[in-house]
Amino acid sequence: MHDYLIEMLECPACHGELAWTISERRGGRIESAEARCVGCAASYPVREGIALFLTPDLPRNDLWEQTAGRLSRYLGEHPEIERQLIDVPLDALAPADQFFRALVLEERGNYAEAQAAAGLAYPGLYTPQYLACHESQMACIVEQLRASAGPVIDLASGRCSLVEVLARRLGQPVVATDFSPRALRRDRQWLEFLGLYDRVSLLSFDARRTPFRDGAVKTLTTNLGLPNIAEPGNLLRELRRVVSGTFWAVSHFYAEGDEVNATAIHEAGLAPLLFRRSALELFAAAGWQVEVVNSQKGRALPTPRSELLGGAGIDGFPVAETVLEWCVLVAR
């Protein structure tokens, strides 16, 4: 993480001040440190440049950790499948398997080949409209942020698609965040490979309990992060507490009449932020003024499953063909 973040941070558990002991720096970046809360004595380390502000009390279903563990175990037990996944021409694989090959190559640090595999997988995993709508929302945020200054904090950054676009096209520093340290370790290597790591800091925390001081964040973004946060509870209030500027959220919404997807989404407990009306109501109830910009509709299909890895899937939703409304939610 970069030095400038220190003054924006506090203890995520009790909001106390942090006392920093920095053991290793590189350039304007802290590689290794300990931040101790002067109030509750909780301790938060910085390791490999990644600041870890996770608190022990919030349950964490880290799919990054689970998928990587399962994938490497499965391939270890089935070397013939591993050969079929890695040693065949890329275009002989189904799109989901091209994507899983990218994950395996990333685990091995082979980012150039992983990039090629993921690049080929996406057009087979998503409809052209899905990809175009998604691209358009990220471009919309870039245009809006061009005139702004100061760091952009991105929430639930995952594979850092939006972080990558922001770091490439904007001059200001970017902070990638996720509750999965594993995702951020992967992001560090990925951004180093792309030559974009210089301007990016990595912070691990749960979006429901962030380590930011009241009003410390002028610009918050997220790319499809909100609906991935299980048991969101006070999430939008917590974000309201820390944001004194604008929150830009790439979002997509299911139609109210889409019964098949609605039922599956409700069963997964993810409904409130995947439907326009309830999302807007939740933002308003948490004290935000919110508007919808760059709205556009696009056909979406369930992502096809792996042919090699026992039918493993990529995205949970949609479960049936649908038309999604894409937009950027602009909340102040």
Ligand SMILES: C[S@@+](CC[C@H](N)C(=O)[O-])C[C@H]1O[C@@H](n2cnc3c(N)ncnc32)[C@H](O)[C@@H]1O
């Ligand atoms: C699918 S990604 C969203 C796409 C991503 N923003 C991008 O630009 O590539 C969702 C991420 O949310 C993270 N996540 C889920 N629950 C979270 C929480 N409570 N706090 C922080 N991150 C969370 C997951 O680890 C995952 O990486």
